[in-house]
Amino acid sequence: MRLRFAVSPIWETVAGLRLLARAHAPHPHAEWLGWATGKLAALPDDRSVLSALVARADIPEFLIPTPGNRMVGFDAELEALTWTTTPERVTGALGAQAGLLAAPDAVPRLQERLRAVHDAVIRPVWAQVEGVLQGDLERRGQRLLDAGPPAVLGELHPDVTFESLRLVVSGRAITPGERDLVLLPSAFVWPGTHLRDSPLRLGLHYPARGFGSVWQRSCRATGDGLDRLLGGTRAALLRALERPVSVSELAGALGVTAGAVSQHLGVLRAAGLAVSRREGREVVSLRTALGVALLRGEV
Structure with a gap:
């Protein structure tokens, strides 16, 4: 097994769409979600084809191929669809919704929709x-x-281990053998991971360390008042506590040390905004009703 690293802009586009489709998305992405939802609503193009493809548990491989190089541009990945897939594969992946695309132009129409979404909510x-x-x-x-x-x-x-030449991801054991294992950090896959198992190489998408800081610096739509009240890091922590989360997960998401997370969580607990409890070997934290109300602007 050879371990490599890569970045995939087309994956970030697809993963962002999957995040937007969730009824209850993780709060570290709340600011981007609010901003991106408005951007997508303004697009004139029908996105039902993309929505049908990315909603599948097994995203079609032709839509998110594992890069062979460390850094591949979005345009190159999009162009590769021309020669890595066929109209029949696209319509076949749509299943009962195959009628959304006419077979002869399925690939170029898919490319057009991907570009429109990428230009609207990822490129900026x-x-x-x-x-x-x-x-x-x-x-x-x-x-x-x-x-x-x-x-x-x-x-x-936490869901990834490697022992005795076996990779275990969320309980699924895989033997890479002679294949490359490509690690792809992502700003949109959280709190879990996404594994792509193909004959040539394995692709493992995982939450990039510090991804939560992206939305603090870029597409801020709401929450400035909360940031001024609590401070940027504590506000980001409060948003991230939608589900029980460990200190190590929070540290990775926000790009700060575990010690800093523990210190800020102590302040949130003292203010009645968060609670912590032990689950197995880890201590996890979650927002209280007061914390939820503060996020909603109800207090």
């Missing part, structure tokens, strides 16, 4: 997103040199 924030993704790659690349693949894989995510 791509500089910030790319900075976080590349920063994650640099840190993990150095870790790979210092400690080797097992250390890197063991620190990616």
Whole structure:
């Protein structure tokens, strides 16, 4: 197994769409979601085809191929669809909704829709997103040199382990063998991961360290008052506590140290905005009713 790193703009586009389709999206993305929802609503093009494809549990491989190089531009990934897939594969992936696309022009129409979405909600924030993704790659690349693949894989995510040449992701065990394992940090896959298992290579998307800071710096739509009241980091923590979350997950999402997270959580608990409890070997935290009310502007 050879361990590599890569960034995929087309994956970020697809993952962003999947996030927008959720009824209850994670709060670290709340500001981007509010901004992106308005941007998509203004698009004249019908996005039902994309929505049908990205909503599948098994996203079609032709839509999100694992990059062969570390950094591939969106235009290159989009153009690759021309020669990596066929109209029949696209309509076949749509299943009962195949009538949404006429087979002869299925691929170019899919490309048009992907570009429209990317230009509307990803390209405007791509500089910030790319900075976080590349920063994650640099840190993990150095870790790979210092400690080797097992250390890197063991620190990616609580659901990922690597033992006895087997990769285990969310309970699923895989033997990479001679295949490349490509690690792809993402700003839109949280709190879990996404594994792509193909004959040539494995692609593992994981939450990039510090991705939550992207939305603090870019598409801020709401929450400035909360940031002024609590401070940027504490406000971001409060937004992230939609479900029970561990200190290590919060530290990774916001790009701060575990010690800093613990300190800020202590302040939130003292104010009655959060509670913490032990689950197994970890301590997890969650917003209180008062914390929810504060986020909603009800207090």
